Amino acid sequence: MTQMFPQGLPFMKMHGAGNDFVVIDSRGRGAVTTAALARAVGDRNRGVGFDQLAEIHDAEGADFALDFWNSDGSRAGACGNATRCVSDYMMRQLGRDAVTLITARGGLQAVRRADGLVSVNMGPPQRDWADVPLARAVDTDHLPLPGDPVAVGMGNPHCVFFVPDADAVDVTGEGRRFELDPLFPQKTNVEFASVIGPDRLRMRVWERGAGITLACGSGACATAVAAHLRGLTGRKVALELDGGVLEIDWRDDGVWMAGPVAHVFDAVLSPAFLAGLL
Numbered sequence: 001m002t003q004m005f006p007q008g009l010p011f012m013k014m015h016g017a018g019n020d021f022v023v024i025d026s027r028g029r030g031a032v033t034t035a036a037l038a039r040a041v042g043d044r045n046r047g048v049g050f051d052q053l054a055e056i057h058d059a060e061g062a063d064f065a066l067d068f069w070n071s072d073g074s075r076a077g078a079c080g081n082a083t084r085c086v087s088d089y090m091m092r093q094l095g096r097d098a099v100t101l102i103t104a105r106g107g108l109q110a111v112r113r114a115d116g117l118v119s120v121n122m123g124p125p126q127r128d129w130a131d132v133p134l135a136r137a138v139d140t141d142h143l144p145l146p147g148d149p150v151a152v153g154m155g156n157p158h159c160v161f162f163v164p165d166a167d168a169v170d171v172t173g174e175g176r177r178f179e180l181d182p183l184f185p186q187k188t189n190v191e192f193a194s195v196i197g198p199d200r201l202r203m204r205v206w207e208r209g210a211g212i213t214l215a216c217g218s219g220a221c222a223t224a225v226a227a228h229l230r231g232l233t234g235r236k237v238a239l240e241l242d243g244g245v246l247e248i249d250w251r252d253d254g255v256w257m258a259g260p261v262a263h264v265f266d267a268v269l270s271p272a273f274l275a276g277l278l
């Protein structure tokens with residue numbers, strides 16, 4: 001398929017609070033991303049490097065559709081920060097302050113707030129063990145794992161730990177261990193959070209298929225939901241991540257997540273790089 005891109009394959013580099021993405025706009029043509037392409041582009045030395053690759057597609061009944069890939073070549077059912085970044089790009093292109101999109105989770109909406117932050121409704125949290133998904137029927141509010149974590153699905157699985165000091169956690173060691181725990185048949189993203197106040201949390205994250213990232217939107221949503229369920233915070237919280245602050249508001253219609261976005265550069269994957277990948 002390389003011959004389809006004799007001039008190479010254009011992409012955009014974006015980030016939301018330091019959660020970084022390669023975005024490929026495939027509207028008007030078929031999907032191009034494969035696991036091999038995601039792994040090659042995701043290699044920070046031999047490719048471009050990203051936490052997730054997002055591919056934009058045409059959609060029926062929405063402004064666009066989005067697919068997400070991790071840097072290890074696996075698929076992600078949700079990616080809140082990439083959704084905000086691509087929604088910003090689409091709102092600019094369409095000259096609007098609101099867009100609708102379709103992901104593996106279903107239909108979502110994103111808006112540009114009066115303060116300029118891009119906010120997305122990530123939908124209601126999934127609290128049933130089978131939806132997270134977990135391997136067996138357990139209490140999702142108190143998983144039978146050391147550290148008493150909470151399981152929350154946001155279109156992808158999250159395992160949220162509340163700890164006295166998130167900065168003291170060995171995120172790589174603990175994250176990798178719980179990512180691969182058999183309780184999570186599709187593995188899991190792992191969050192470590194500490195309470196700063198009734199409307200403020202500190203959070204660090206280990207992402208399934210990507211490792212430590214500077215921020216994780218769906219993880220921030222899952223953590224805010226878990227904190228409220230545990231009676232630690234209200235429904236509206238700011239989360240301090242390594243790459244910036246994300247604002248979460250758990251409303252009746254879903255979990256809204258707002259934060260900064262950046263469109264860093266546009267570039268092209270060369271035909272030589274693509275050879276054998278497409």
Ligand SMILES: N[C@H](CCC[C@H](N)C(=O)O)C(=O)O
Pocket residue numbers: 019051052070075076077078079080081082156157189207208209210213215216217218219
């Ligand atoms: N960074 C993303 C989440 C990626 C989740 C991915 N690692 C998975 O396999 O579920 C976000 O902003 O929501």
